[in-house]
Amino acid sequence: MKEFKYVVTDPEGIHARPAGMLVKAVKEFSCDIKIAKDGKAMNCKAIFGIMGLAVKQGEEVTLTFDGADEDAAYEAISNFMKENL
Amino acid sequence: MQIYQGKSVFSGIAIGKIRVYKKNERQVKRVKVENPDAEMARFEEAKAKGIAQLGVLYEKACKEVGEANAAIFEVHQMMMEDDGYNESVENIIKSQGVNAEYAVATTGDNFAQMFSAMDDDYMRERAADVKDISERLISILNGDDTDASLNDEPAIIVADDLAPSETVQMDKDKVLSFVTVHGSLNSHTAILARTMAIPALVGTPLPLDESVDGKLGIVDGSDGTIYVDPDEETLAAMQKRRTEEEEKKKLLLTLKGKENITLDGQKILLYANIGNIKDLAAVMQNDAGGIGLFRSEFIYLEQDHYPTEEEQFRIYKQAAETMAGKRVIIRTLDIGADKQCDYFEMEKEENPALGCRAIRICLTRPEIFKTQLRALFRASAYGKIAIMYPMITSVGEVRQIKAIVEEVKASLAEQGIEYGNPEQGIMIETPAAAIISDELAKEVDFFSIGTNDLSQYTLAIDRQNTKLDPFFDPHHPAILRMIRMVVENAHKAGIWAGICGELGADQELTKEFLAMGVDELSVSPGNILPLRKIILETNVAEYKAGKKC
Numbered sequence: 001m002k003e004f005k006y007v008v009t010d011p012e013g014i015h016a017r018p019a020g021m022l023v024k025a026v027k028e029f030s031c032d033i034k035i036a037k038d039g040k041a042m043n044c045k046a047i048f049g050i051m052g053l054a055v056k057q058g059e060e061v062t063l064t065f066d067g068a069d070e071d072a073a074y075e076a077i078s079n080f081m082k083e084n085l
Numbered sequence: 086m087q088i089y090q091g092k093s094v095f096s097g098i099a100i101g102k103i104r105v106y107k108k109n110e111r112q113v114k115r116v117k118v119e120n121p122d123a124e125m126a127r128f129e130e131a132k133a134k135g136i137a138q139l140g141v142l143y144e145k146a147c148k149e150v151g152e153a154n155a156a157i158f159e160v161h162q163m164m165m166e167d168d169g170y171n172e173s174v175e176n177i178i179k180s181q182g183v184n185a186e187y188a189v190a191t192t193g194d195n196f197a198q199m200f201s202a203m204d205d206d207y208m209r210e211r212a213a214d215v216k217d218i219s220e221r222l223i224s225i226l227n228g229d230d231t232d233a234s235l236n237d238e239p240a241i242i243v244a245d246d247l248a249p250s251e252t253v254q255m256d257k258d259k260v261l262s263f264v265t266v267h268g269s270l271n272s273h274t275a276i277l278a279r280t281m282a283i284p285a286l287v288g289t290p291l292p293l294d295e296s297v298d299g300k301l302g303i304v305d306g307s308d309g310t311i312y313v314d315p316d317e318e319t320l321a322a323m324q325k326r327r328t329e330e331e332e333k334k335k336l337l338l339t340l341k342g343k344e345n346i347t348l349d350g351q352k353i354l355l356y357a358n359i360g361n362i363k364d365l366a367a368v369m370q371n372d373a374g375g376i377g378l379f380r381s382e383f384i385y386l387e388q389d390h391y392p393t394e395e396e397q398f399r400i401y402k403q404a405a406e407t408m409a410g411k412r413v414i415i416r417t418l419d420i421g422a423d424k425q426c427d428y429f430e431m432e433k434e435e436n437p438a439l440g441c442r443a444i445r446i447c448l449t450r451p452e453i454f455k456t457q458l459r460a461l462f463r464a465s466a467y468g469k470i471a472i473m474y475p476m477i478t479s480v481g482e483v484r485q486i487k488a489i490v491e492e493v494k495a496s497l498a499e500q501g502i503e504y505g506n507p508e509q510g511i512m513i514e515t516p517a518a519a520i521i522s523d524e525l526a527k528e529v530d531f532f533s534i535g536t537n538d539l540s541q542y543t544l545a546i547d548r549q550n551t552k553l554d555p556f557f558d559p560h561h562p563a564i565l566r567m568i569r570m571v572v573e574n575a576h577k578a579g580i581w582a583g584i585c586g587e588l589g590a591d592q593e594l595t596k597e598f599l600a601m602g603v604d605e606l607s608v609s610p611g612n613i614l615p616l617r618k619i620i621l622e623t624n625v626a627e628y629k630a631g632k633k634c
Contacts, residue, residue, distance in 0.1 A: 011395045020160040047160065047164055047166075048199075049167070049169055051211060054204070056205070
């Protein structure tokens with residue numbers, strides 16, 4: 001299992017559109033990907049789960065990757081977060 | 086005649102029959118089913134149809150209102166595919182042995198409630214998205230594949246509120262305008278309406294009953310009024326205004342999408358001047374090739390504190406992204422003279438037009454300037470931003486600016502913050518800058534001639550003083566010669582030169598500017614298409630020859 005911590009810099013936080021983009025990105029991978037804030041973990045492949053966390057700018061989220069292609073997923077998604085969120 | 090006042094989302098005039106639009110709020114009944122698996126299959130089938138419908142809507146919206154605004158339908162698709170949502174539907178169908186409609190309605194309500202309870206305005210509004218996708222699924226399950234059917238004569242649609250999918254699905258030939266009781270100026274619906282260029286009002290407190298339904302109505306988008314059962318006088322006045330606007334629209338249709346090229350093949354760029362991020366829709370509608378003057382002052386004037394880097398970054402990024410690769414020329418802070426801002430605590434000046442304004446403030450108070458530059462350089466990573474510095478009078482000032490820019494870039498790099506590499510140009514709006522434009526041209530990427538200030542400084546006429554109007558000649562040869570000189574000097578140094586003052590929109594001068602070789606005219610959005618018409622009808626070589634004889 002791999003883990004990635006990230007502090008969101010997008011002023012709007014992870015709102016609907018970015019959440020949608022994130023879902024699109026993680027769905028490329030078969031491993032289990034979760035996103036957590038304040039200990040509350042949600043399935044990162046489900047948009048309502050991510051939106052439900054209501055992540056705002058400056059808040060830290062933890063992504064975990066667990067499964068066959070976890071290395072590739074970790075690489076791609078951590079880059080995605082840095083570029084887009 | 087009844088008159089109601091709302092907030093205008095988009096201007097224009099619509100006259101026609103009012104139709105009160107009611108959602109197909111069907112009562113969803115809870116029905117026991119024999120075979121939950123068959124019910125699950127029905128749900129899966131409806132979901133596949135719903136996702137396909139949203140795909141069609143996405144494509145339609147992409148064409149009509151651009152990708153950024155269409156993204157909401159992609160988000161809706163993902164919501165329909167959301168695991169939690171689907172598990173909840175499945176769970177209700179299987180554990181309770183009930184119909185899919187009921188399971189979807191209940192799940193939709195639960196999820197909507199989760200959003201409504203959130204401590205965040207933006208997220209609260211998302212409850213509407215959940216309801217929207219649930220409504221769609223229920224419609225499909227009920228066998229209504231087409232919703233929002235408006236098959237009668239064109240009408241003014243009046244509703245409590247409209248979901249974005251509802252406004253896009255409406256056949257626009259049948260919608261003259263829409264007016265909602267709720268909805269904010271920044272809701273998806275409002276943004277879509279602006280981009281679709283339909284006169285529309287939100288927040289209009291009118292009754293949704295027979296006192297309105299079926300009556301003749303007039304929507305005046307310029308001041309946010311709807312007249313129900315108008316008297317003859319009002320009707321006649323509005324019809325006249327509508328005719329005028331329709332003529333403008335016709336011109337727009339024939340000229341949209343055309344290149345700005347003269348009969349003998351000379352091209353010129355037609356850009357738009359904007360004073361607020363809200364004007365972006367007008368820029369798109371009028372087919373501007375870019376933004377030639379984005380007056381950043383509004384960000385300062387609308388606030389009671391210095392706007393932060395993040396606040397500015399967001400606005401610049403939005404402009405860059407919306408224009409999607411087209412040039413966006415943002416002018417740095419131009420406060421002072423007739424534009425004052427209390428929290429700047431500027432000293433009172435004898436002669437503010439010749440006082441501490443624009444770049445002079447930025448160079449004396451670099452901390453304000455640096456904040457704006459950081460935001461601009463960061464936003465440049467998201468599109469084709471160009472930065473333009475106002476009120477330049479000397480080469481020294483340009484070098485001072487460059488030194489500050491280098492500091493800003495170095496600190497961004499050090500902090501590992503991404504930034505772009507925008508073009509940097511200056512306004513030519515003082516006679517001094519015009520006269521030394523050969524030297525200035527070596528320092529910058531472009532010139533934009535600000536004819537308003539250039540005229541007032543050259544002719545020594547205060548443009549606020551109407552008593553001086555008889556002395557003011559906007560076509561004064563001194564000004565035209567200066568413009569010609571500036572353009573020539575720019576071209577000698579291999580840079581481009583445009584005009585962003587009021588003179589740029591002066592149709593009597595368009596041919597002259599083409600003859601001078603001006604590369605760009607930046608005008609208010611409404612002037613773009615009329616200018617394009619002139620350009621398309623002009624033969625520059627003939628015009629030049631005609632002037633000589």
